[in-house]
């Protein structure tokens with residue numbers, strides 16, 4: 001299967017007149033349509049809400065678009081909470097799912113009226129110390145330990161993960177929270193990342209639904225919402241099947257009817273905290289070929305580097321690359337596509353077959369909409385790039401300017 005880009009060479013040339021490469025570009029129409037599909041896939045559950053994982057793409061314009069489509073925001077830090085406040089997103093439109101949480105983060109979460117999701121049983125006392133009471137609506141994060149398996153395939157190893165409480169702890173936490181004034185609770189778990197099977201959410205949901213029944217029966221604490229968190233993946237490679245959110249929604253629905261329906265708990269609301277699935281495919285990194293080098297290998301040097309997109313250097317992650325305007329040309333050249341960092345892992349692609357690339361060509365690095373710009377950094381004195389929104393009418397809007405050397409120097413004492 002061929003991976004399509006959402007921007008044409010003509011549009012890139014137009015943007016280039018005012019915004020220099022590299023920059024991350026987002027497709028507003030596609031973001032909205034995907035968010036609508038998510039909401040439709042779970043519309044059988046009244047009260048369903050997707051809380052977009054802000055860390056994936058912490059940009060006010062993106063957050064507003066998703067909020068307009070009915071999404072809340074999932075925050076994990078003080079600054080992400082402040083960002084929501086500045087975008088006028090507050091109250092139960094914020095899920096605060098943090099870990100190793102500083103006091104002041106709990107305080108701001110409470111002040112904004114966010115739903116607080118506790119990572120550990122000891123955080124009950126921390127929250128009491130921070131805000132002086134236990135909110136009536138509260139959430140706890142669960143970690144079953146061991147391996148997370150779907151039909152005998154190990155998907156991930158929660159037993160090695162620092163997050164969440166054991167089963168005994170979460171049941172104990174429910175009792176304590178009830179004694180301290182909580183009236184209802186939610187449970188949350190994130191057990192596998194970037195999953196490409198449609199069975200991840202249904203399998204996770206079944207575990208959480210059973211746990212919810214057990215907690216409610218054992219402790220009398222009403223479990224009123226269940227948070228499937230993030231982890232739904234996207235097809236980074238052209239030969240991968242995309243997850244089918246409708247099938248996922250149906251699979252969760254079936255587990256809901258079987259487990260919660262059977263226990264008479266049919267008022268439980270569902271939520272998700274997807275980041276990658278909401279934004280990943282709807283953003284790309286646009287960069288220009290500025291050098292070609294013929295040594296022991298064939299290199300194309302581009303004006304972006306790992307500071308703009310860390311995933312290939314950090315995880316060896318595959319990101320598809322399209323040469324704008326050469327979509328239909330034969331891929332008969334093998335290249336390493338490199339950035340300029342003094343690190344030999346600064347390569348967006350290794351031994352990649354692409355059409356012949358000329359200096360000045362625009363390279364589109366796909367699927368950078370989530371955990372792309374957000375993971376950027378300043379190593380080698382590199383400045384964080386701009387973010388640009390491709391609007392439904394085809395025009396581009398700058399939604400974050402690129403850093404300047406003045407930004408880089410702003411924290412220094414000369």
Ligand SMILES: *Cc1c(COP(=O)(O)O)cnc(C)c1O
Pocket residue numbers: 053055056074076097098190193194229230231232273274275276277370
């Ligand atoms: C990172 C994260 C998410 C989002 O994960 P995706 O893989 O982007 O869907 C959601 N919730 C929590 C608590 C996270 O840490």
